[in-house]
Amino acid sequence: MRRGGGGGRGSGNYTNPCLTLHQPWASLLVYGIKRIEGRSWTAPIRGRLWIHAASKVPEEDTIKAMEDFYREIYAVNGITDIKFPEHYPVSRLLGCVEVVGCVRCDELASWEAVPEGVRLEGQTNFCWLCEQPKKLLVPFEMRGYQGVYNLEKKIYEAAVRGLVSVEGPMPVKFPFPDPQDPFSLKPGSISEGFSENKASGVEKSESLSVAIAGARAAATQHGQPDSKSLEEDKMPRSYSCGRSDEESLVPSHIEQHTPIQYQESSSRSQTCEDLIRIPGASTKGFC
Template sequence: MSEKQQYRNACITLHQPWASLLVHGIKRIEGRSWPAPVRGRVWIHAAAKVPEPETIQAMEHFYREIYAVDGVTDVVFPEFYPTSVLLGCVNVVGCVSLPELANWKSLSEGVRLEGQTQFCWLCEDPQKLVIPLEMRGWQGVYNLQRKIADAAPRGLRPVNAPTQMKFPMPVSLESSSERDGLESEETGQPQTKSLNPHLSPKLKASIQGAQAAANQFRR
């Protein structure tokens, strides 16, 4: 393992509402313009920016629609989207390119539609902190401060996610995670891509709304 891939108590800062959606197990794909440099537990920190109501509405609509594709209609969203706090963690089990995700036929259509970025980090086993911890975040993947890393695991609890996601991991799908490009400062915004003409107008609109919501963070 190379030096840049060595992390202890890895953490990543996400804007809201994406951070809470991931920790609550609603979001299963973390999108980035760079491949995941770590496997295993990754702590999720919510950035300081308070999300606009329209952003929350767009992302909740997106997830309602892609879960409905798989027949799941009882998605319960977080009541609050706190900022500047450590929220919990997920288990990053792999990383694939967008075309690889789209063509991964053993995954449900809803999961494949969730991917909207060049690289798709595959996230399982979400856990949330009973009491989120205030802290400052950083760009990219970084290590938690030792005192936070020592205290945080004691406050973790499993979440009642809409589905219990487990990715079947063929070895061939791991190739994209070893590519270069780890120094990008992108925040995981969707790329513009052609939408499947067979998707319903409502589903297309939800995807375009999610893309527009994330594009506000482009530099």
């Protein structure tokens, strides 16, 4: 597999880009339940992004925490019937989503044009906006890499024929600031006109607050590598708060070809509150 350059922070040469996620986040995204992919770096692509599940088997407590989180945030919009995946397979290519934009967490929290539940979903520095999920009828076994990387041609050609569309519990269409510009949804693009300190106006119930805390704890837990994973990767890793794996290890101008078995999960980076407290948090770069 060929890396697209830039380790997820540049405008790399991507043809069939793929991202490796821990379970249960990977399946939740492909099933259309998860609509925001949280990262500490901006999205380097627009369009189709293939989703691969890492090798680490999720614990039951982690699955429960994330399913409870999504039950609560969907309930804010009156959605109570959510069909979660029956299984969370690992080391598999699961499907794809369309990345239509990327905004800062504080922008998403203040964006009244999208449902309240979507605004609550953003818990990291940068929020990749995902639509049109599709899943593979038969997930492909494969290994993952760090950051955004290109699928091998033979894998892509086989996978693209096995995709089926997925109808999530509440599909969302993110409005573009400039309908004529498909790249107009980027950090800073929707913040004009927001009143100072304006944020999500929902009054959080106790159960919602508990679910958010549980989701953050589950994501943080997946930020700690176990000894088996380290042995598989044979690669030193740093998990400093607010940085993705490759930000800790690989300078943005160096390509990294070492295959890995897992990658940072959504919501493992700094929380939105952390970002807002940081003066001059960076919003530069193509997203």
